[in-house]
Amino acid sequence: MATQSASALSMTNITKRFPGVTALDGVNISLDRGEVLALVGENGAGKSTLMKILSGAYKADEGEISLFGTRVDYTSPLLMMRMGVAIIYQELLLAPHLTVAENIYLGRMPRTPLGTIDWAKARADAGAIIERLGFDIDPTTTVETLSVAYRQIVEIAKALSQNAKILVLDEPSAVLGDAELEKLFAIIRRLSSEGMSFIYISHRLEEVFAISNRTQVMRDGKVVGVKATKELDRNELVRMMVGRELSDVYPSRQSSAGETLLEVAGLSNRVLKDASIYVREGEIVGVCGLAGAGRSELLRAIAGADEARASHFNGLGFRSLFSSPRKGLSRRVGLVPEDRRKQGLFVDQSVGFNISIAKLSNATTGGVLAGPKEKELAQRYMSRLRIKTPNKDEIVGNLSGGNQQKCVLAKLLNAECRVLLIDEPTRGVDIGAKREIYQVLADLADRECVGIVMVSSELPEIIGLCDRTYVMRNGEVVQELSREAMTEERIMMAATGSEMVEA
Structure with missing residues (x-):
């Protein structure tokens, strides 16, 4: 009798190129059944591209993917979902005007023998999954009335309803408080003990140490290290991520308080x-x-x-x-x-627009917006705050989180x-x-x-x-x-x- 493979995922020599840039360069990643792997690195390290390849949204230029010991020669979002891969993004993908049950089974609603929607079964099955997660959420509740934390539970329940075996969590704590985060950790521990595997992406290093078994660090499209989390300390992890010591993260201050x-x-x-x-x-x-x-x-x-x-x-x-x-x-x-x-930027407008909007008089002549003055003003602040952008006309929503914050x-x-x-x-x-x-x-x-x-x-x-x-x-x-x-x-x-x- 064949033994079940302990491997849930193997991605070998994954390479992905875009015009003018190699986003991933020979990346390897492995995941065992029931394991929680932390995937960390700076923005632009290649984490998102790697996960998009895993989800089937992107196709790798080179490399191999195996799921549960079986090589996957062709990928698509639907195929990878059917093979047990689910990704919960930082921006939750739910229909707020629909109920919890409708969101969990959206596009897959159970049917009666007559072909009509079996609402009773949808509600009962949704309730059973949520109960398995240890929460009490009414399946008939409209999602828009739920807290952000409960919406995340609905996303996890949706993944479980699709028989997900590998769950990728992308910055889950960005919308959670401390108490809610502990509840999420309890769910991860429970499901991993049942054999589900997790890839946990986070910038918050304390979460990495709290929840993961192993940590994989990426930088500039390459893997720079993989270690058992218990063998890492915070300083070593920061050094792997950015190439410098933790003590160098906070600048020396020459503070002298005035009036x-x-x-x-x-x-x-x-x-x-x-x-x-x-x-x-x-x-x-x-x-x-x-x-x-x-x-x-x-x-x-x-x-x-x-x-x-x-x-x-x-x-x-x-x-x-x-x-x-x-x-x-x-x-x-x-x-x-x-x-x-949502509250600090016009994300569909340019960098220059966002910088000048709070005091347009600094970029006008005779009450009329002056292109050269706006350009000079934007370039001055782009240089002063070291905003990384091709030019002032770049849409601010395309920038990294750090550069968006600098624009505010x-x-x-x-x-x-x-x-x-x-x-x-x-x-x-x-x-x-x-x-x-x-x-x-x-x-x-x-x-x-x-x-x-x-x-x-x-x-x-x-x-x-x-x-x-x-x-x-x-x-x-x-x-x-x-x-x-x-x-x-x-x-x-x-x-x-x-x-x-x-x-």
Whole structure:
């Protein structure tokens, strides 16, 4: 009797070329049954291209693919799905106006003997799959009413309904809070124990160490290393990804705080409770806490995006809270929102358009937009912030996440902002681009005396970059920590209410 192959996937010598560039150069990747493989690397390393070949969306120019010991000579999205490969992308592909059951079985609805849709079976089967995942979601619920975390569960349930044996998760934590991420990890562990294999793509290194058995690192279209995750440490992993030490990721600071630029006390609304913070010239001030603590709401209230009240406010001489982000911009206080694509950029417009739009008077002559002035302005900020783009006319939605974030910063600097309120500056950005953003923020604070208030879920970047940090819990600022007093343990104790730390 033949024994079942332990191998779930083998991709050998995969090469893919596009005009003028070799995206993948002799890449090998293997995956065992029940294994969780972390696939990491900077943007442009080739991860997405490799997964598109696995899904059948692209065809490799060279190389071989085997699934469960059987060579696959022809690939297509439908064939690979039938062979057990499913990919859940960062942007979830669900029909929001349809129910959970309809999304799970879209295009494959069960039929009665008469050929009509068997709604009862669709709902029952969808409910059984969701229950297997350990969740209680009504199959008749419309997807648009679900949280982002529950929508992701629906995507996983859809993959299970297709008898997926290999599941690729592309940046799943980008839309999840800490508690939701732990639930996802529990699902991965349960399904992997049942024999399902996972490829987990993430820029967040703590997730790699928390969930994976092995880690494969790609750089410039090649594999630069594969190791058991338990044999890696964070510094070695960063060095493999970007070719430098972790200690080099955070720039050295020459901070010297000047006069206070913005100060607010007693800030309250439906989420915030008497929150008080201030930021001075040349400071980078962190705001951290658990998901739901009110971090984003704090920045939005200060910027004028959310209604709030305060017992005291002074923003560059303006004595009342801003009534809108436009009013804040006019007072040189700008917000970089967490969702840069939906709230911070016109993704279908050019780089030059996005940089100039916040203050068009800098690119006009006599009230008319002047092409040469817009070009000079865009090129100045492209150079100043090291925005990687072919030219100012490139559509901003085509840029990497890191370069999109730099375009948001350029837009606010063009508006001559002296206070920047930045929500998750490096979310969804690879480690190399993070280093560039850190350097940009350090230069703005240290060389140009901009005051920066920065919300981040990544404690290492709070500690590595900030002069002070505020810790929030349940809408309140519960602790202020100096640079010398900042440690992950102290921050988490304050965030969870385990201990009040004196700084």
